[in-house]
Structure formats: C-alpha cells, structure tokens
Amino acid sequence: MRYQILPSDLYIHNRQRFVKEMKPGGLAVFFSNDIMPTSADGTMPFKQATDILHLTGADQEESILILFPGAHNPRHREILFVRETNEEIAIWEGAKLTKEQARELSGIQSVHWTTDFEKILHTLLAEASSIYLNNNEHTRASIEVETRTARYNKWIRETYPNHEIDRSAPIMHRIRAVKHQHEIDQMQRACDITKAGFERVLKFVKPGVMEYEIEAEFAHEFLRNGSRGFAYTPIIASGFNACVLHYIENDAKCHEGDVILMDVGCEYGNYASDMTRCIPVSGRFTDRQKAVYNAVYSVMQDCMKLLRPGVSLHDYHREVGELMTKQLLDLGLIDKHDVEKQNPDWPAYKKYFMHGTSHFIGLDVHDYGLWHEPIQAGNVFTVEPGIYIREENLGIRLENDIVITNDGYHDLMGSIPLEADHIEEIMNS
Known part of the structure; x- marks a missing residue:
C-alpha cells in the first residue's frame, strides 16, 4: 500500500x-463498502466503510467482521472474512489479502473466505440472542443508493426474524470519537502533507491563474507524498466565489485585488485533514x-482556547457567537441596534457567519462523535470561523484541526502558515 x-x-x-459495550449474548456484524459502478464498465475508486476499517484495518472490498464475545468456542469470538484471491484476480486486479496477511493486519486469528460467511453466521446465531446491525446514522447522512450493509442487514432481518436486533452505531460513535495515538499520528501525517501543498501554492499563485490550476498544485503535492488525494472535494474560491459556502466548480480566473479562499485537505491512510486558508491573489491584502482576516484569526484563536474537556458543544457555539458578534461590531458590519433586536434563533452575527465553528474529524471528514455529551480528551475537532461579505466580494475562513488534551489542545496544523x-x-519572498 502507498500509506504506512x-x-x-x-x-x-x-x-x-x-x-465492552455489547449486551450479553450479542453478536455484531460489519460489512465493507461496495465498489460502486459509474457507467459502461467503469467504477468509482474504492473507499472502505470506515466502521469496519476502524475495527480491522481491512482496506478491501467484500470484507466482513463478526464479533461474538460470548461464543462458546474462543475462535468464534471474532472472525474476519476476506475475499478469496486467485491467480486470475492477481493478474487483472492485483493480489488481495491472504489469510495470513489479514491476521497480521487485524490481529484477528480466525480468518475465513467471504464465501463461508453465511454458513458460519447460521451456526453462530444458534448461540446468540441478539444481532448488532450497523447503519450509517450520521446526522448529516443522505443516502439514496442501497449499500452492501443495507442489503445484508435486510437479508439478516428476513432470514433470522426471531432474533432481537440491536444498533451498533451508538457504540461506534462513542468509541470513534476518542482517538488512539496511532490515529492521531496518521492525522498528523495528513496535516503535514496538506502543509506541503499549501506552501507550494503560496509560491504559485499570481493574477491570472485559474482556480483549477491551484487545485492541481495541491493534488500534485498530495500524491507525491503518499496520499491518495483530497479528503473531500476541494474548494478553491476567488473573489465572490468565497461567499458561496460549498463552491466546488473551481473554474474561475483569479484577479488582482481578490482574495482566494482555499478549503482543502489531503487524506492519508484513510484519515482526513481539513484546512482552510485565504490568500491575496496579488500577494498583499x-x-x-x-x-477582516485578522478578525477571523482572533475568533479562531479564542475558539481553540474554549475547547476543553468537560465543555458542552452547545455552550461552546454560543460563546463563539458572542466572540464573532464583537468582531462584526468592530468591523462596522452590524451595530448595537442589530444585536438588541436580534432573533435568538438566528442572531445578528449569522448574517455574516452562518455555519458551525467546529466538527469532529477522523476517518471521515465530518466524523462521528457525541454532540450531546461534554468534550473529552482525545476528541479531534476542526476550528473554522469565517466572515462572508457578499457586497464586498470577500469571504474569509480559517481552519485548523486540533486534538483535545487533558489540559488544553494540540494543534495538528500549528506549523502551517x-x-x-x-x-x-x-x-513575496
């Protein structure tokens, strides 16, 4: 593999x-993603389902995991199924994981070919009282296609209707929210590669370049450093485009006097980075x-100080709103009358800062986390305040990724200009 x-x-x-979070008698099952078709014989690049990846490290299609801690036979307490390889697959696609490689990668000793899954599951369910099925329960998920997980979940419910069904998602959200040091190290690699891309771009940008040329400079640096590319669709937004929050066309010319908002981050080993920087096309603001830039920078620095173990995310976002209100007053974008008459459900600052300030990040850019519980050490958040002034063709957003520690935070992007x-x-150097 290209990554560590x-x-x-x-x-x-x-x-x-x-x-540790499962009920006695429970059996949990997790499935990989499909390789999704495009048209004709085309397919999209494979992207593993992050829950099974988090539990096994198996970055391969047609993988299945069973966890059954109460199984009578110790070899049945965790089983990994992987796609059986052969000489023809090795010639056309490249060799898949062998059983020994799967054991070494995951630490699971019982490894079978995927073709054995249904037979083994049937045997184990004679012992199990409930089945933990996994679903994508991310609050922002919008799924219009049937995933491999959805197909198998449907089959299990129909084939074993008398077993109690439990949800894996709440457990996964809890354990994925707190990152292991190995995960933090992988995210640091992603951030370091993102830094290399940004420094390359700082030397490249000048009046007349196209937004997609800047995107290409990032892509070049990401790929040459072992990343598979962008962790999400990049935003390279110059001038008024920066005031469109999810602008992804990246097809405009960058003009002298404009500011370019660049929301980009590479993935490394399936872990995401998420950075936003704003730079002047001409080299001078x-x-x-x-x-405006310094106002956003000030809010960003204060935001980082607010994120501490035990803090409520609801209270955090309220305090960020108060910080931003002060900056907008100083900039003359709102006045005291606007604040006095503001709707509590849509405060005055929302006219110029309309999105959230932080989200969990990890194997997914918008990672799973516990929004209703206090912040914990080991959570990793973005910090991304912004001010968008459409009438001035100016949008400024700044974003770093930080790890919450017992006594503060560690900025994974602290070395990025x-x-x-x-x-x-x-x-200008």
Whole structure:
C-alpha cells in the first residue's frame, strides 16, 4: 500500500472497546463498502466503510467482521472474512489479502473466505440472542443508493426474524470519537502533507491563474507524498466565489485585488485533514481585507482556547457567537441596534457567519462523535470561523484541526502558515 499501515494493536484495542459495550449474548456484524459502478464498465475508486476499517484495518472490498464475545468456542469470538484471491484476480486486479496477511493486519486469528460467511453466521446465531446491525446514522447522512450493509442487514432481518436486533452505531460513535495515538499520528501525517501543498501554492499563485490550476498544485503535492488525494472535494474560491459556502466548480480566473479562499485537505491512510486558508491573489491584502482576516484569526484563536474537556458543544457555539458578534461590531458590519433586536434563533452575527465553528474529524471528514455529551480528551475537532461579505466580494475562513488534551489542545496544523503577515511574507519572498 502507498500509506504506512497502522499496527494491529490499534484494531485489537478498538474491538475491545466495542465488545465492552455489547449486551450479553450479542453478536455484531460489519460489512465493507461496495465498489460502486459509474457507467459502461467503469467504477468509482474504492473507499472502505470506515466502521469496519476502524475495527480491522481491512482496506478491501467484500470484507466482513463478526464479533461474538460470548461464543462458546474462543475462535468464534471474532472472525474476519476476506475475499478469496486467485491467480486470475492477481493478474487483472492485483493480489488481495491472504489469510495470513489479514491476521497480521487485524490481529484477528480466525480468518475465513467471504464465501463461508453465511454458513458460519447460521451456526453462530444458534448461540446468540441478539444481532448488532450497523447503519450509517450520521446526522448529516443522505443516502439514496442501497449499500452492501443495507442489503445484508435486510437479508439478516428476513432470514433470522426471531432474533432481537440491536444498533451498533451508538457504540461506534462513542468509541470513534476518542482517538488512539496511532490515529492521531496518521492525522498528523495528513496535516503535514496538506502543509506541503499549501506552501507550494503560496509560491504559485499570481493574477491570472485559474482556480483549477491551484487545485492541481495541491493534488500534485498530495500524491507525491503518499496520499491518495483530497479528503473531500476541494474548494478553491476567488473573489465572490468565497461567499458561496460549498463552491466546488473551481473554474474561475483569479484577479488582482481578490482574495482566494482555499478549503482543502489531503487524506492519508484513510484519515482526513481539513484546512482552510485565504490568500491575496496579488500577494498583499488591502487594509480592509486584512482587517477582516485578522478578525477571523482572533475568533479562531479564542475558539481553540474554549475547547476543553468537560465543555458542552452547545455552550461552546454560543460563546463563539458572542466572540464573532464583537468582531462584526468592530468591523462596522452590524451595530448595537442589530444585536438588541436580534432573533435568538438566528442572531445578528449569522448574517455574516452562518455555519458551525467546529466538527469532529477522523476517518471521515465530518466524523462521528457525541454532540450531546461534554468534550473529552482525545476528541479531534476542526476550528473554522469565517466572515462572508457578499457586497464586498470577500469571504474569509480559517481552519485548523486540533486534538483535545487533558489540559488544553494540540494543534495538528500549528506549523502551517496562518497569520496574514506571514502569508504575505512567503508570497513575496
């Protein structure tokens, strides 16, 4: 593989945390993603389902995991199924995991071919009283296709209607929210590669370049450093485009005097990074652009200080709103009357800062986490305040990824140029 494989003790640790939350008699099953078709004989690049990846490290299609901690036979307490390889597959697609490789990767000793799954599951369910089925229960998920997990879940419910069904998702959300040091190290690699891409772009940008040319510079640096590419569809938004929150066309020319908002991050070993930086096309911010930039920078620094173990995310976002309100008052974008008459459900600052400030990040860019529970050490968040002034063709957002520690935080992107003066210095060196 092009990325550094994480040690099997991570996956052993993750499975131990999962089974600790299971009810007696429960059997849990997890499925890989499909390779999705496009048209004709085309397919999309394979992207593994992150829950089975988190529990096994198996970055391969047609993989299945069974966890059955109460099984009478110790060899049945965790079983990994992988696609059987052969000479023809090795010639046309490349060799798949052998059973020995799967054992070494996952730390699971009982490895079978996927073709044995239904027979073995049938035998084990004679002992089990309930089945933990996994679903994508992310609050922002919108799924219009039938996934491999959905197909198998339907089959299990129909074939074993008398077994109690439990949900794996609440457990996965809990254990994935707190990152192991191995995961943090992988995310740091992703952030370091993102830094290399940004520094390359700072030397490249000048009036007249196209947004997609900047995207290409990032892609070049990401791929040459072992990443498979962007962790999400990149936003390279110059001028007014920066005021469109999910602008992804990246097809406009960058004009002198404009600011470019770049929301990009590479993935490394399936772990995401998520960075936003804003730079002046001409190499120098105007006084007004720098004032707005510094206002966002100030909010960002204060946001990081607010994220601590025990803090409520609801209270955090309320406090961020108060910080942003002060900055918008200082910039003259709102006045005291706007604040006094504001709708509590849509405060005055929302006119210029309409999105959330932080989200969980990990194997998914918008990772699973416990929004209703206090922040814990080991949570990893983005911090991304912004100000969008459509009438000035100016959008500024700044974003870093931070790990919550027992006594504060560690900024995974702390070495990436951020301050306005530093950006100008590099662009003009």
